[in-house]
Structures are given as structure tokens and as C-alpha cells.
Amino acid sequence: xxxxxxxxxxxxxxxxxxxxxxxxxxxxxxxxxxxxxxxxxxxxxxxxxxxxxxxxxxxxxxxxxxxxxxxxxxxxxxxxxxxxxxxxxxxxxxxxxxxxxxxxxxxxxxxxxxxxxxxxxxxxxxxxxxxxxxxxxxxxxxxxxxxxxxxxxxxxxxxxxxxxxxxxxxxxxxxxxxxxxxxxxxxxxxxxxxxxxxxxxxxxxxxxxxxxxxxxxxxxxxxxxxxxxxxxxxxxxxxxxxxxxxxxxxxxxxxxxxxxxxxxxxxxxxxxxxxxxxxxxxxxxxxxxxxxxxxxxxxxxxxxxxxxxxxxxxxxxxxxxxxxxxxxxxxxxxx
Amino acid sequence: xxxxxxxxxxxxxxxxxxxxxxxxxxxxxxxxxxxxxxxxxxxxxxxxxxxxxxxxxxxxxxxxxxxxxxxxxxxxxxxxxxxxxxxxxxxxxxxxxxxxxxxxxxxxxxxxxxxxxxxxxxxxxxxxxxxxxxxxxxxxxxxxxxxxxxxxxxxxxxxxxxxxxxxxxxxxxxxxxxxxxxxxxxxxxxxxxxxxxxxxxxxxxxxxxxxxxxxxxxxxxxxxxxxxxxxxxxxxxxxxxxxxxxxxxxxxxxxxxxxxxxxxxxxxxxxxxxxxxxxxxxxxxxxxxxxxxxxxxxxxxxxxxxxxxxxxxxxxxxxxxxxxxxxxxxxxxxx
Numbered sequence: 267x268x269x270x271x272x273x274x275x276x277x278x279x280x281x282x283x284x285x286x287x288x289x290x291x292x293x294x295x296x297x298x299x300x301x302x303x304x305x306x307x308x309x310x311x312x313x314x315x316x317x318x319x320x321x322x323x324x325x326x327x328x329x330x331x332x333x334x335x336x337x338x339x340x341x342x343x344x345x346x347x348x349x350x351x352x353x354x355x356x357x358x359x360x361x362x363x364x365x366x367x368x369x370x371x372x373x374x375x376x377x378x379x380x381x382x383x384x385x386x387x388x389x390x391x392x393x394x395x396x397x398x399x400x401x402x403x404x405x406x407x408x409x410x411x412x413x414x415x416x417x418x419x420x421x422x423x424x425x426x427x428x429x430x431x432x433x434x435x436x437x438x439x440x441x442x443x444x445x446x447x448x449x450x451x452x453x454x455x456x457x458x459x460x461x462x463x464x465x466x467x468x469x470x471x472x473x474x475x476x477x478x479x480x481x482x483x484x485x486x487x488x489x490x491x492x493x494x495x496x497x498x499x500x501x502x503x504x505x506x507x508x509x510x511x512x513x514x515x516x517x518x519x520x521x522x523x524x525x526x527x528x529x530x531x532x533x534x535x536x537x538x539x540x541x542x543x544x545x546x547x548x549x550x551x552x553x554x555x556x557x558x559x560x561x562x563x564x565x566x567x568x569x570x571x572x573x574x575x576x577x578x579x580x581x582x583x584x585x586x587x588x589x590x591x592x593x594x595x596x597x598x599x600x601x
Numbered sequence: 602x603x604x605x606x607x608x609x610x611x612x613x614x615x616x617x618x619x620x621x622x623x624x625x626x627x628x629x630x631x632x633x634x635x636x637x638x639x640x641x642x643x644x645x646x647x648x649x650x651x652x653x654x655x656x657x658x659x660x661x662x663x664x665x666x667x668x669x670x671x672x673x674x675x676x677x678x679x680x681x682x683x684x685x686x687x688x689x690x691x692x693x694x695x696x697x698x699x700x701x702x703x704x705x706x707x708x709x710x711x712x713x714x715x716x717x718x719x720x721x722x723x724x725x726x727x728x729x730x731x732x733x734x735x736x737x738x739x740x741x742x743x744x745x746x747x748x749x750x751x752x753x754x755x756x757x758x759x760x761x762x763x764x765x766x767x768x769x770x771x772x773x774x775x776x777x778x779x780x781x782x783x784x785x786x787x788x789x790x791x792x793x794x795x796x797x798x799x800x801x802x803x804x805x806x807x808x809x810x811x812x813x814x815x816x817x818x819x820x821x822x823x824x825x826x827x828x829x830x831x832x833x834x835x836x837x838x839x840x841x842x843x844x845x846x847x848x849x850x851x852x853x854x855x856x857x858x859x860x861x862x863x864x865x866x867x868x869x870x871x872x873x874x875x876x877x878x879x880x881x882x883x884x885x886x887x888x889x890x891x892x893x894x895x896x897x898x899x900x901x902x903x904x905x906x907x908x909x910x911x912x913x914x915x916x917x918x919x920x921x922x923x924x925x926x927x928x929x930x931x932x933x934x935x936x
Binding site (some may be wrong): 291293294295296298299356359360361378379380382383384385386387389390391393394397400405406408409412413416417419420422423424426427428430431442445 | 626628629630631633634691694695696713714715717718719720721722724725726728729732735740741743744747748751752754755757758759761762763765766777780
């Protein structure tokens with residue numbers, strides 16, 4: 267209930283602030299660069315698809331739950347969404363992905379050179395938006411936010427480095443894989459929740475708990491994504507059954523299988539994977555304990571996330587109830 | 602004299618600080634990402650080639666000339682060099698350039714995906730280094746530096762947008778071209794000189810003059826580069842005569858010729874350009890006034906740079922004498 271109400275209130279505010287800040291910048295003779303960013307953000311058509319703005323929403327909910335004000339947090343929340351979108355522009359180039367949100371990716375539409383550059387522009391814009399916390403909060407908070415933000419950026423590129431390296435790697439440790447998703451997915455979500463507390467002027471202990479909440483949520487979400495990529499119901503996920511096996515994605519259950527089961531490893535290395543034999547392969551993973559392992563890992567991070575929430579918010583308010591609901595929605599999904 | 606002495610003193614200090622800051626960051630399981638950046642910076646072999654570190658050197662000279670301390674300015678100076686190198690990594694990708702400083706470019710050596718990502722990592726590192734001005738100066742200066750720095754970054758991407766767009770454009774205005782080099786070359790040099798003054802705690806009027814000095818220097822340097830690309834002595838430039846005509850680079854004299862001379866335009870659009878006819882074409886440019894125009898433009902910016910120097914430094918000291926000498930060396934070159 268709280269979640270729905272706050273989504274209706276805050277998501278349009280986030281969208282408005284995202285647009286306003288971009289419009290406030292002078293693009294001079296480079297209007298097309300503005301249009302490219304606008305297109306990527308999903309604003310070129312009324313009702314065009316875009317991301318769910320989960321990260322800035324989490325920042326605002328955390329700020330609200332800790333008696334901070336939405337307005338003070340907004341420039342940082344918006345910066346996180348710009349940064350996330352910058353990473354998507356470059357990820358799409360690095361992964362050679364032609365489609366995002368049902369539309370051609372930026373590099374498909376404007377070419378590789380312009381897309382790399384538009385990503386860089388959006389990275390600068392994210393920094394500028396984060397800097398404007400100086401106006402809504404104060405100098406010390408703006409600097410602390412920027413420091414953590416840029417360590418997160420570096421962390422993201424380290425995660426992305428590993429992800430790209432995995433493509434051509436035959437032997438990936440589970441711990442290295444968890445590092446990868448830690449950098450690529452969990453770090454920015456951890457920063458989002460941290461930022462909410464920072465702009466609400468909470469102390470170090472609470473900031474640590476907020477970061478632990480966000481990064482555990484990110485880890486649990488990604489590991490569950492890996493689970494659903496093999497055992498998700500196609501009717502719910504909208505993808506074919508065992509899609510990660512068919513696309514040979516080196517996700518957590520598959521890495522576990524490659525380490526623990528010679529049968530799985532032989533099949534993976536020597537056979538063509540097709541819709542006809544994919545069930546056999548998925549069962550091999552269950553037999554060697556991959557499903558249990560992934561469920562346990564997801565469960566551990568889920569528990570960590572909820573535990574941090576409980577410690578942060580012993581007394582209920584609308585915002586922290588919404589945070590709880592959002593966490594449940596994100597982690598108890600079947601899609 | 603002052604210049605040589607200060608080069609010998611400061612360039613090794615810049616190099617040391619560049620290395621130390623990079624080494625201070627935790628790359629965890631992504632050591633290769635560290636190696637990629639190290640390779641691009643020119644550190645993988647003793648005596649390997651790298652850039653001249655002109656931008657951080659300018660920052661330090663400006664700081665010294667205004668009674669600032671080198672140590673206080675250093676984190677910002679180093680940040681500028683990282684940022685410059687980040688743009689080179691992405692430029693090499695965008696221009697499809699295989700070689701830089703006599704070595705394979707990053708994308709040639711590690712592939713496109715890893716190179717885009719390593720550029721992003723270096724961008725974050727530049728931000729972190731600029732943030733550490735908070736330790737050598739104070740919060741207000743760090744924030745002001747970061748604000749100007751990120752506006753400069755955005756300006757760089759706008760210049761780069763135009764540069765890429767020009768490749769497929771038939772009709773480029775001279776004023777748009779000047780905007781392009783303003784963003785791509787002059788903005789970061791203007792920021793470098795500005796930063797020197799900012800960290801030396803000078804007032805707004807002097808900051809404006811410093812920025813005017815640096816950006817005029819950058820404009821004059823680039824326009825002279827365009828001049829030398831057609832009329833430079835191959836023995837001095839180390840390139841073939843009229844290299845920009847042979848490679849069909851849309852530089853300032855060529856854009857002027859396309860606007861002012863139908864003969865040149867017809868030749869350019871309809872003929873193969875070869876070492877045999879390139880002299881004819883270079884003379885067409887002289888005949889239509891392109892050489893005069895480019896010399897006048899370069900002269901205007903050169904004069905502006907020296908005028909700003911005179912206004913900034915009515916009384917001589919070692920640092921501002923070195924700045925004067927450096928400006929002369931950069932702008933009165935034949936190579």
C-alpha cells in the first residue's frame with residue numbers, strides 16, 4: 267500500500283528532475299548529443315519505454331525513511347540514474363547488443379563513435395548533478411557523496427572488466443563471479459541506499475547498514491536473476507526456458523556445475539545446446555547441487571538485506587514500510 | 602632558461618604523482634585493468650614514450666607564478682592528465698586509430714570492449730584525483746574545481762560530437778569548426794591554467810584571465826597545427842607535405858577553401874588527391890586567401906594569449922617567465 271502510493275508520488279518527480287537537469291545544460295551546436303541522451307533515457311516519444319528508476323527511488327525512500335527531505339536528496343538520486351544509463355550505453359556497445367527496451371540501442375542508431383561519446387557526456391552530466399547536492403545539502407555532504415560515487419564508478423568498471431574477461435575464460439572461480447556482480451550490480455544499489463542516508467544526515471553506523479542493505483539487495487536480485495535464467499517459468503519471465511543455458515551465459519548455477527559436475531562440464535564443452543536437450547542439462551545442474559547452492563546464496567543475501575532493514579528501522583513509517591515492500595517485490599519475484 | 606629548469610624539476614614530480622595515485626587504488630581481482638591503464642600512460646617499459654604532460658605542467662606553472670604551492674595543485678594537475686588520457690583512449694576507438702606513441706592503441710591490444718571500459722575507469726580515477734584537492738586545499742576549492750572540471754568534460758564531449766559529425770558532413774561553418782576545437786582542444790587547456798590560479802587562491806578576475814590565456818593558447822596551437830598540416834616543412838613536421846590534404850582532413854584552411862573557392866571545392870569533391878597534385882591544391886588554398894585567413898586567426902589567438910599573460914604577470918618571476926617561454930615554444934614552432 268505504502269509502496270504504491272510512494273511510487274505514484276515519487277517516480278514522476280524523479281522523471282521531471284531528470285529532464286529538467288538535462289535541459290538546464292547548454293548543448294550549443296551539439297543539440298544532437300542532447301537528443302541522443304534524451305532518446306536513450308526513453309523520452310523521445312510519449313509513453314516510450316524506459317527503466318524502472320529503481321536506484322533513485324531507493325535513494326528517496328531511504329532518505330524519507332530517515333526523516334530526510336526528498337528535495338535535498340533529489341540531485342544525487344538523479345545523478346545515480348544518469349550514471350546507470352551511462353553504463354547501459356557503454357554496456358550495449360561492449361556486449362554488441364542491438365536492442366534495449368524494444369528500441370535500437372544508441373550505437374545501432376548513431377554509430378559506435380557517437381555512442382561511446384554520448385556515454386561519456388552522460389557520465390559528466392551525472393557528476394554535475396551529484397555536485398549540485400552542494401546546493402540542497404552542504405559542501406561536506408556533496409564531497410562525501412562524490413567520493414563514494416566515484417569509488418562506485420571505479421567499482422562498476424572493475425565488475426565490467428571481469429564480466430568481459432569471463433567471456434573468453436575457461437575457469438572462473440565462484441568468488442570471482444560474486445566479485446563481478448558485486449561491482450557490476452550491487453555497488454551502485456548499495457550507493458543508492460547509502461546516499462539516501464547521507465543526505466538525511468545520519469551517522470556512520472546507519473550509513474554502513476544502508477550500504478549493506480542496498481548491496482545485499484543487489485546481490486540477491488542478481489543471483490535470483492541467474493536462478494530464473496535457468497529454472498524460471500517461461501510464462502512468468504517472458505524468456506524461453508533455461509535461456510541462460512541456451513545462450514551459454516556463464517551465470518552462477520552454470521559456473522557451479524562446471525566446477526562440481528564432470529558430466530555437466532563434458533556436455534557443456536562438447537555438445538550443442540538446443541531446446542531438445544536443455545532440460546537434461548538443467549537437471550544435471552540440480553543433481554550436482556547447483557540449484558540448492560544458488561538458492562542458498564540468494565537466501566543468504568536476502569536475509570542480510572532484511573536484517574539490515576530491521577536494524578535500520580525498528581519503528582515503522584510509510585517510507586520504511588515501502589522499502590520493505592519493494593525489497594519483497596524485488597526478491598520474491600518469479601519473473 | 603627558467604623553462605628548462607622547471608621542466609626538469611616538475612615533469613618527474615608529475616610522473617611520480619600520476620603513478621602513486623593510480624597505485625593507491627584497490628583493483629582487487631581486476632589487476633589487468635590496472636595494467637591496461639599503466640600501458641596507456643606509457644609506463645609498461647622503462648623509457649616508453651608518452652605524452653608531454655603539458656596540461657598538468659601548465660597548471661603547476663600557473664600556480665607557482667601566482668605564489669601557490671606545487672603540492673596543493675598537484676592532485677588537480679594529475680586529474681587533468683588522467684582525463685586527457687581517458688579522452689585519448691576513447692578517441693582512438695572513435696577514430697579507429699591503431700597506433701599511439703609508436704605502440705598499438707588500447708583497443709588494438711585488448712579489444713574494443715575492454716578499452717571502452719578502461720577509458721571509463723580512467724575517467725573515474727580522474728574524478729577521484731580531483732576530489733583529493735579537498736585534502737591539499739579546502740572543500741570550497743575542491744568543489745569549485747570539480748564543477749569547472751565536469752563542465753569541461755561535457756565541453757570535450759560536445760567538441761568530440763562535432764568532430765565525429767564533421768566526417769560525414771558536406772557543409773561545415775567556420776564558426777562551428779572553431780566551436781569544435783574550442784571544446785576538443787582549448788577547453789581542457791583553459792581549465793588547466795584556471796586550476797593553477799584556483800588552487801593558488803586568486804580572485805575571479807585573475808581566474809578569467811587564466812582561463813582566457815589557456816584557451817587562447819589551445820586555440821592558437823590547434824589552428825597552427827592545421828596550418829602546418831598543409832604548409833609545414835616535412836623535414837620539421839616529420840609528416841609528408843600537405844598531409845591533411847592527402848588524408849582529406851577537414852581542417853581550417855580546407856574548410857575556408859571549400860567556402861571561398863569553387864575551383865578548390867570542385868577539385869576536392871571530384872578528384873583523387875595524390876602527392877602529384879597536392880601542391881596545386883595547396884596553392885589554390887593560398888590563392889583564395891586560406892593561408893592568410895588561418896595565419897590571421899592563429900595570430901589573433903596568439904596575441905590574446907600573450908596579452909592575458911602580460912595582464913596576469915606585470916612583475917616577472919621564474920614561473921611566469923617559464924610560462925612565457927613555454928607559450929612561445931608552443932606557438933612559434935615549425936614542427
